[in-house]
Amino acid sequence: MANSQSCKYNVLRNEKYGRYLVANKDLDSGELIFTDIPFVVGPKPDSPPLCLGCYASVENSLCLKCSWPICSSECEKAQSHVGECEVFSTANVRFQNVNDWTASAPQLDCITPLRLLLAKEKDPERWQQELNVMETHNEARQQRPSWAADQANIVDFLVDHCKLGRKFDKELVQRVCGILEINTVEIPSRGGFSIRAVYPRLAIAAHSCVPNIVHTILLSDYQVQVRAAVPIKSGETLHLCYTHALSPTLFRREFLQESKFFNCECPRCADPTELGTHLSTLKCNKCDNGVILSTNPLDNDAPWMCTESNCEFKTSGAAMQKMLAVVQAEADQLDVLEPGPQAIEQREAFLKKYKSVFHPRHSLMLSIKQALGQLYGRVEGYNIDELPDIMLERKVEFCRLVLKTLDTIMPGESRMRGMVLYELHAPIMYMARNEFSAGTLTQEKLKDRLQEPIQYLADAARILMREDPQSPEGITGQIAYHSMEQLKASLDSL
Ligand SMILES: [Zn+2]
Ligand SMILES: [Zn+2]
Ligand SMILES: [Zn+2]
Ligand SMILES: [Zn+2]
Structure with missing residues (x-):
């Protein structure tokens, strides 16, 4: 198994990870590294x-x-x-x-x-x-x-x-x-x-909160397929993310400690700004421009302080944890809402309520924005063909915000990126069409503008068609592929 000719990884061992996997050749993004059947x-x-x-x-x-x-x-x-x-x-x-x-x-x-x-x-x-x-x-x-x-x-x-x-x-x-x-x-x-x-082989892969491999499960026999999410050089460690990638550091580290018995000290965990994504950042309401960050994210008990030197705001790690748990519970309530106008309106109300507390890209805000990026255009009263430009723009803004964060914490070809790219194509396509119908866009310019959604559909189809064809992501992948073909054909006939 580990020594077979086509094998693209070696199993090594060290103090920190125990056994772990290392690429033994250069890998392309999306390349299949191995499959494994569950024990x-x-x-x-x-x-x-x-x-x-x-x-x-x-x-x-x-x-x-x-x-x-x-x-x-x-x-x-x-x-x-x-x-x-x-x-x-x-x-x-x-x-x-x-x-x-x-x-x-x-x-x-x-x-x-x-x-x-x-x-x-x-x-x-x-x-x-x-x-x-x-x-x-x-x-x-x-x-x-x-x-x-x-x-x-x-x-x-x-x-x-x-x-x-x-x-x-x-x-x-x-x-x-x-x-x-x-x-x-x-x-x-x-x-x-x-x-x-x-999955015995998958279980050897080390964890990082910035993974470089992704896995797909086939529903027929529960086989797992493990792929490179980004180009990986020979000799690099293969890292999987064991926890929810969009969670803030306090939650990720707590989960990993509770369920996997280790303290993650990856570069993302070690950085109070989470590599500039601000998934853990709060706004200070004691001063104008300060933000509140942990003084040591690798210690859950470390105090959190305002970044402005003349601001004295300070709170304990325990208080921060408690506050996040309360707001997270409130956000979780939104997940049980049926898809409908309420699902959009209550999430917008949540964003408004916490606008002055959290950084706009804080994990709690971003997760809500990710959901809204999906809901706009898909629920009663907010159908895509009747959305005003201002709401189409909002869908675009939320999708781009999620993509920007993924670029840092989950670079490359992940399911989440595929799903967001699929959502992003629609409002961009409709805005261009609206302008064309209003006569403010020439046919040539329309063709140019539609290249962008075509590219998003192509990327979404490539990523999501690796998923099981019966899974929601696999189904979206096939829809993305057909939409791309249709859009291309409609351009050719212009
Ligand atoms: Zn970490
Ligand atoms: Zn049954
Ligand atoms: Zn029985
Ligand atoms: Zn402050």
Whole structure:
């Protein structure tokens, strides 16, 4: 595997990352570096009841053989389910009925660990080579309340209740819980719920908050494809971003510490301005021009101060964290709104409310602007062909702001960039057409102006057509491609 001729990376080891991947040849942006099949796929912790075959939502629908959630007779026979089906039906351990089929069901937390144990039995060699060497951080995990919960809910449940003690001891099951906690990635599923998977090769890639590789999941077999996001030189470390790229430093580092047990000290984390993107920057309301930045972003407890030398504003890291959490919760509320005029108007109200608190490119503001960049032109009352120029311009402004930030923190060919480029093409195209209809643009100038949206569509199609054709991004990629062809054809006929 790692030594095969076509292999484009080497596995190295150092103190900081443990094992990590390094390019062993120059790579082009978008180039496929490797693919990997998951060692295990299954529900995430705290999932609501879902079909253990296809991961669609289910209600009162159980497997006839084992009585665990399954949507159809076809899914009863799904490869993913047969192993646990056998275990549960042999031990006569049933899924306990729930009142609310949309609430999280901790009973399901044992499924993915059980599948990992069964996969180990089936492929002991791959387990030994690729899984057994994985980090578990069990010493640190033992200090956390989740350890006891896992012990009761997963370890004791599987070993005692499901009578697996003869095959698997409790120490191994805790180890499996650790492997899953540290090494799984969240992936989309055919059924709609997001689930988790362990990709042994992908798991070796080191983290950076400015990644240079991206990954795509195919929904048919959950294969992962790993590509270069930017040109990568031979010898460079391959970096994946394990956390949400648009989050502010405090949230990213907290997530990485909580879930991956390390303190990120990447250049982006180390810079109070986040490499000039201002994703963590607040405005000072004690003076005119100051902004508020952490005095040491690598220390969550470090105070935050105003940048103006004659301004004395200062607050604690803890207070900043609390304030961000409150506003984040408010922003999260907006995500549950149905797409409609409200979805736009309430987000605009949010931007207005926090305009004097946050830098215009602060993570919280930018995420709202990203959503608005998508919503303008797409919801009732704001359809693209009836939007006034001022709102088309607003859509353009928001999309460009997101792209500008991505240039720094996620340079190159990412899903997010593809989706934003697709959104950006429409208002630019409509503004040019509006001017042409109003007679303020000649036909020649119209042709010139439409080159820009054609380029955006071409870029969006190239990036997004690498995604699974059934995924929202894959579908957008195909639409982008056809829109580009249509637009080109309409120019030719002018
Ligand atoms: Zn199903
Ligand atoms: Zn079953
Ligand atoms: Zn970082
Ligand atoms: Zn100030």
